[in-house]
Amino acid sequence: MSESAYRVDTISRLAQWRIEALSSCTYRKSDPFKIGLWNWYLTVERNKQLFVKLYPEASSVARVQPPIASFIIKLVSCSAPIRKALAHPGVCDKQLKNNDDFIWAVDTTFVGKFIIDVEFLDLKIVPQPGREPSSIWSGYFNKEHSLSTALSSLARMLTESIRTDITINSSSGSIGAHRAVLATRSPVFLSMFSHNLQENKLSTVNISDMSFEACQAFLNYIYGNFQPDEFLTHRIALLRAADKYDISDLKEACHDSLLEDIDAMNVLERLQTAHLYRLPRLKTGCLRYLVKFGKIYEIHDDFNLFLQSADRELIAEIFHEILAA
Missing domain, CATH: 2.60.210 (Apoptosis, Tumor Necrosis Factor Receptor Associated Protein 2; Chain A)
Structure with a gap:
C-alpha cells in the first residue's frame, strides 16, 4: 500500500x-x-x-x-x-x-x-x-500581532484623548488621535500630514467606510492597545483599512487569521476577499478547500450564484484549479 x-x-x-x-x-x-x-x-x-x-x-x-x-x-x-x-x-x-x-x-x-x-x-x-x-x-493575535513593545502610556494617549491633534471621523462617530503616531505607523498618513492637504488643514481624517467600533479597533491596533475579540469581529474592515493605509503587519495578521478558519459558510467570501486584496495564501487555501477537499459539491447553489458576479480573472483561476485536480 x-x-x-x-x-x-x-x-x-x-x-x-x-x-x-x-x-x-x-x-x-x-x-x-x-x-x-x-x-x-x-x-x-x-x-x-x-x-x-x-x-x-x-x-x-x-x-x-x-x-x-x-x-x-x-x-x-x-x-x-x-x-x-x-x-x-x-x-x-x-x-x-x-x-x-x-x-x-x-x-x-x-x-x-x-x-x-x-x-x-x-x-x-x-x-x-x-x-x-x-x-x-482566540488569544493568538493579542500576543503575536499587536504592538507588544508599545508603552502603556501610548495606549492611554488614545483612550484618554491626551493632547490629541487630529480627529478621525468614522461612519458613526469621531475619535481623537495623534498625527505623529498615525504617521509613524502608516506611510499614507505620513504623506497626508506632510503636505498641505485638506486633512492637514482641517485636522480631520474621514474614514466613512468604517463603523465607529471598527475604527476604534483600527486605532487600538496602531496604538498597541489591541484585544483579540475585536480583531475577530472586525478583521474584514481592518484588512480594508490596512490595505488603504499601507499597514503591512496588520494586513498580514488579517491574512493569517482569515486563512485559519475557512469553512463552507465563508469560503466564497474569503476567496473574493483574497482576490480583491491580493492575498495569495488565502486564495490558494480557499481553492484547495473547494476543489481538493471537495467542498464545492456541498455549496453547489451558492457557487453557481458566485460565478454570476465574480471577476472573470478569478473565475478562470477557479476552473484552472478544477481542471488541474
Whole structure:
C-alpha cells in the first residue's frame, strides 16, 4: 500500500483522510497530522460496524495540556455517480487524551473509496489549574500581532484623548488621535500630514467606510492597545483599512487569521476577499478547500450564484484549479 494511503491532508482547521476500500475486519491508522498545538491520529476499523477514532498523539504537550475539542466529523463516499455523506451529530468541548475518548460507531454500507472529514470548530486548553479553559486561537493575535513593545502610556494617549491633534471621523462617530503616531505607523498618513492637504488643514481624517467600533479597533491596533475579540469581529474592515493605509503587519495578521478558519459558510467570501486584496495564501487555501477537499459539491447553489458576479480573472483561476485536480 502506498505511503499516501496513510496521509491526512490539512488546510486551516480541516483534515481529510482518503481511504481505499476496506474489507471486513480491516484496521488502519493514519500518519500523524498537525492541528493546533497537537499531532493527531485517525483510525478506522471495519468489524460488523465501521469504527472511527480521533485522538491526539501521546506527547508531553498532550499530557500536560490535553486538548478540549469541538469538531464535526463526516464520512463522505467518493463512489460515482452520487457522493453520499454521513455526519456525526457533532462534538462540543470534549477533552481528548487517548484513543478511547472519541469512538464513532457507524452503520454504513459504503463501498469503494471514502473520505473521513474532520473540521475542528475550536481547541481549548486549561492554561493553569483552577482556571477556565481558553481557546488556543482566540488569544493568538493579542500576543503575536499587536504592538507588544508599545508603552502603556501610548495606549492611554488614545483612550484618554491626551493632547490629541487630529480627529478621525468614522461612519458613526469621531475619535481623537495623534498625527505623529498615525504617521509613524502608516506611510499614507505620513504623506497626508506632510503636505498641505485638506486633512492637514482641517485636522480631520474621514474614514466613512468604517463603523465607529471598527475604527476604534483600527486605532487600538496602531496604538498597541489591541484585544483579540475585536480583531475577530472586525478583521474584514481592518484588512480594508490596512490595505488603504499601507499597514503591512496588520494586513498580514488579517491574512493569517482569515486563512485559519475557512469553512463552507465563508469560503466564497474569503476567496473574493483574497482576490480583491491580493492575498495569495488565502486564495490558494480557499481553492484547495473547494476543489481538493471537495467542498464545492456541498455549496453547489451558492457557487453557481458566485460565478454570476465574480471577476472573470478569478473565475478562470477557479476552473484552472478544477481542471488541474
